[in-house]
Amino acid sequence: MANPEHVMGVVGSYPLLVALWLLPLLGAVLCWAFGPQLKRAAGWIATAIAFVAFGLTLASWGAGTQSLNGALGADQPLVRWMPGFHLGLLLDPLSLLWACIITGVGALIHLYSIGYMEGDSAFARFFAYMNFFLFAMLTLVLSDNFVGLLIGWGLVGLASYFLIGFWFYKPSAVAAARKAFVINVAGDVGIMFAIFLIVQKTGSIGFGNAFAAADTYGPTLLLAICISLFIGAAAKSAQVPLHTWLPDAMEGPTPVSALIHAATMVTAGVYLIARCAPLWSHDGNAQLLVGTIGGVTALLGAVLGMVQWDIKRILAYSTMSQIGYMIMGVGVGAYEAGVAHFFTHAFFKAQLFLGSGLIIHALSNEQDVRRMGGLRKRLPFAFIAMLVGVLAICGIPGFSGSFSKDAVIQGALDHGHPWLYAVGIVTAGMTAYYMFRMLFVTFFGAYRGDIDPSELGIRHPEFAGTSLHAPDGAADHHHAPAWLMNVPVAILIVPSIFAGWLLYGGANSPWHHFFDPQFGVGAIARIPIPELTTTLVTLAFVAVGIFVAYLRYGTKSARAAAVERLRRESLGMSPILANAFYFDVALDALFVKTSEALGRLVSRVLDPHVVDGSVREAVIVTQWSGALARSFQTGLVRAYAVFLAVGIACFAAFYAFHGVH
């Protein structure tokens, strides 16, 4: 089965690429090994490495976009093993974009973290984990074969486990980390299965070979591969029904939430689908499935985001919803749109999280919005940052989010899914509602931090989502210079507003020119609704959402009666929404309970009775057979005579029946 190697990029030697990939690993090892000695310097080293990696990514721009005889991008072979099993690095427009976001936004978040994690007892360990995450994510996006991707996939899950459970003395954090890891591993199995199928068919793990043979798979095999891959993507990107880990993952520090659970790790699923575009383009059923699940997740995330009280959980559900958009986009075949939404989302979501981190940090780890209010005057910079992010995510024209979101919605229509088109528009309205709800409750009205929590409807103040720094130095840590946290946020304001303009111009936009050689699949408009109509309709829904939020939380009377209103809403929330549609309960009953029952069965029945029992039985059988053999040795002459006679009788019978010869 030795097919000729189809390589996707121009094969050569790219030392910058290898350096870009390995540098964060070096940083991680340094911070791990010399953490106690480095102390605060660990943060600066890690941040510097992240910035250098970003520079190397930009320096590799030319190599990444080169095109030669049908090969696109740069391919750096690393390990040549068996025929068909070669590991290497691939830098083409898709992975170049992801690498830029990973290292660029990652570097800014590293800088922010130096200020945010100030005083934490495990400062160096945090930066080791962050750099390790950069390395893992780069492995994922830079691999030119499925196995390398899977390795990166697993390492990223590991990094997420490390970082969610960073404050490991908090039981809730440990539980959340474990939950995230288990669900991620379930996704890993899906990808492994897909690799098995691909290797069986093509005999190779490389992307090039797998995609070149896309015509020969046959519908069943192709659907199986796509579904297996999507299981992995759904687990990593928190799509229904494997989404339950994402809200709990907010137990980690805010920079972690910003980098991993907003900008990069959860978008790995989007990357996977975009990378395997040749496979998906051949199978309409898989596309329908993926698109539908993306749409459902977007809707579900928006619905649940409307009833959350923890500022980070609002943002978590909003992430889930926006990734639903991305998955919907790349699922139906609108690859450029989906990837564009990833691009803009990375900026404004990172900014929203970092802005919320500013608030949390300023209010000494208060995360419940019910106890905030009136922060517009106290934290003006945070207000401006969050406002920009909210405007971007709502898709207000001119801000980045509108370009990409409209592109996704239009793409759903263009590829023949009118229902997803409708879902996208409705969800946009809901997004506007809950984002502005958060804005109004947090920044407007009077400050409610001094009011008794039960008056606001908070039943368990200690579980109201307050994050915890390390016990030592929590109360009296000297504040880091404000610029460490403010500068990255300020820097992010620019792309949050302007990044979307890269899509301006449709088919003539710079975005399209960048990605045309990569995807090159056009869209056929089945229902000819022009883009302008889409934009206007979406805007109408968004305006309705904003207006409803204003009516409920923003009017003068609403602000005055805020305490009353909040309490009524908290206490009157229906249990379905409070339990997030019982997904957690269902998964627990299906998998956790059965595993526990199986464990009990093995430990109480199988182990003592079957395993130990068989050992005992062996002993008993040996003793019994020995006793039986011993019973013949009576010492009695006459008994021996009888035995002799029996033997003779046997001989005689044998000869009588068979004859002498």
Place this chain on the structure above:
Amino acid sequence: MATSFAGVPIFDYEALASILFFIGLAGAIARRNPLVMLMSIELMFNAANLAFIVFARAWLNNAGQIFAFLVITVAAAEAAIALAIVVVVFRSAPQVDVDDVRVLHG
């Protein structure tokens, strides 16, 4: 092959030999006196000899008679040694009972 001599079918001679053999066997198993055991064994030898002689006559083959002769010789040797053993073992025993010899028990 002759099936009868003087009107007696061979089967009768075979049956006679078998009956004598099993009487001897029963005696060897059931009696506790070692001497009677040995005599029962001699009885078994003779039953076998009878069978040999009968078939030698039936097939007019000397080999049967010669083998019977050898059996007599070996039986004599065996009886001598067996009696010597009996004498040694039971020289000072109060009762001559083979069941009392249980040295091989285990």
Place this chain on the structure above:
Amino acid sequence: MISFWVIAVVLVVSALWTVTARRPIYSVVSLLLNFAALATTYLILHAEFLAVMQMIVYSGAILMLFVFVIALLNSGIAPIVLGRDRVPLAPAAAVALAAVAFIATTIAAAHAPAIVPIASHSPLGEVGRGNVFGSIGDFGQALFLSRLLPFEVTALILMVAVIGVVLLAGDLTPYVPTRRRAERARRALREAILREGK
């Protein structure tokens, strides 16, 4: 015909009495009767040398051995006992079953096809005539010509038996002719031992 049945009855009855007699000496006597009947049977079956051998060796030597040993030993009365705790019952039952099976197969074999015999050198003739089947001449020719090796081996066996008996039950003290000399030898041995002891 009649003679066969008479002899058969004698054989069976004497065998039964051998096995079941209360005293061993009765067993010996009935065994003697059994051997005599057997010798007669051999004569009928044209095996005259064997008949004589049977009487001389078996009745004259072996049974006499038995008599001497009975006289030497303290033979008590040992009735037939099949104690349940002494002889395993299952093998005894198996033996009985085997006996039945053997007789049954013998019956079956009676109808088996004949085996081609190897004819002897001499023809069949009256008992007592020379050079007929079963006569001394015929027997001797067969024994010393074609079956010489087994004959020599039995000689070896007999020698081994004699040595064995002497080792087992013999008195190995050296032979002294008269009683007086025996007394003198014993006294000399005692004094030598006492002298050495000093």
